Amino acid sequence: MTPSGQSLEIGAILMGLAGGLAIFLYGMELLTNALKASTGKRLKNLLARMTTNRFKGVVAGALVTAIIQSSSVTTVLVVGFVSAGLMHLQQSIPIIMGASIGTTITAQIIAFKITHFALLIVALGFAMQFLSRNEVIQRTGTMIFGFGLIFFGMSLMGDATSPLRDYPPFIKFLQEMKHPLYGILASAAFTAVVQSSSATTGVIIVLATQGLISLDQGIALVFGANIGTCVTALLASIGKSREALRTALVHILFNTLGVIVWFWFIPEFATFIRDISPQHPELQGIKRLAAETPRQIANAHTMFNVGNTILFIGFTAWFARLVTWLVPVTEEEKAHKVMPKYLDKTLLDTPSLALDRVRMEIGRMAEHLLPMLRKGVQLAMDGNARELSELNHMDSEVGMLHGPILDYLQELSKGNLSSREAELAHHYLAIASYYENIGDSLKLHLIHVGRKRLAEGLVVGEETRKLIEEMVDTLIQLLEKATQAVTRMNRKPARKVVKAKTEINRLAADIERHVVRRMTADAPRRRLTYQTETELLEALKRVYYFTKRIAKEVLNMDTIKKKEKQETP
Incomplete structure (x- = not known):
């Protein structure tokens, strides 16, 4: 230790502090990613269920965030629910409030002085990762390894800052920083730079462990960290939907107003x-300061967010109105412009949640295909040239979702997926392509049929029209069942789609017999009529072919569960 009044090796202190912080952040990332990968899907279901009232929402937000140690993931899930219409913005606000409480569990954990065992925890986690081939044990090992790195990083930061205890210039600097506003501004700036309120909290507790800051100073720094973390939420909303921006603004208003109060x-x-x-x-x-202050700061962090939630829980409607006024609904939103709604890149490091989003986006592809099937066949039989061009637009809407889904799955596949997640990604890739094939087939065949009908002045017979409409009705029901099987992961409607082959063959045979009878009858231009109506039938048969392929992909997913059970000890 440098004697009082002498200069310190500032470079060594900064190196130790920066290195310790880097290891701390890396440990947090490992722990968070492993927790999200292991529990993400179950926690998503918990959030979806606990929105019946604002108090359940707070509990759900706090619990989910405490487990996965990521308020940003909780926020992304909430944005997805709002976008999907599963909850409105006002319902989401208590969950965001609860997420702020959940993040304080980090401070409570690191306030425990177990840094002496950090390397033992690191060694245990590494051994579980390195020696086992079981995915569950490997992920558990990653959690333990990350947990150990958190405390090892804190130990390094503590060792680096310990000489500051007896360094008069630093003590004088802290005394001059006693005004809480300075502490809030400095902490907010630091948090905004490192993009982690947990990192700021860790540094605050390290300083408290060395007896370098008082509780009052620590509280001001905690307040600043709560404001600084809003920058992370705001940056995360850039380029996202306006629902995401509104959610980020709720986070900012909640934390900033709490600090002001x-x-x-x-x-x-x-x-x-x-x-x-x-x-x-x-x-x-x-x-005494070093012994008491770390736990006090952790408690202050928790009580601040709990107090804020109690204070503002009655104003969720006001928050919702305010952020909607700040970020009003645009004409584009009202028009429901076709663009990816659920493919949030924030979730790419949480494969189970990212795959859920892919499934939801595939469901949107189907929403655009169903009216295309109904309207497209009608236009092929009756539409004029201008109306037929609408089919190009309808197919392009499907393509606007298909391309981003493929890109998202490609990005997801670059990550560390379990065998189950990799197989699911493969199945979703195939399903999305089958939906795209349906759209392309309808566009290609129906536009060709419609234009040939117009060019040759052909008229689809009334009996043929009725038979075709009956087959279209059946195909729409089957496509709805296939989509239900995908979006709800339900095998029952998928089996019905596959078993419907007999019914589809019967309907197709009825149309073929009628078309052949018209061919042999003494009807004008019967050959052209036969070709046109036969091509229309072929288009419908291809729709069923791809619909059946979608259903079979869902049925094949069941093998993933069996493999997963075999791999789980």
């Missing part, structure tokens, strides 16, 4: 925190 009561808040936190009266001076 509590700023004027920091001394009273600090007294309350001391009263509810463990005390060590047997110690004096810096030693």
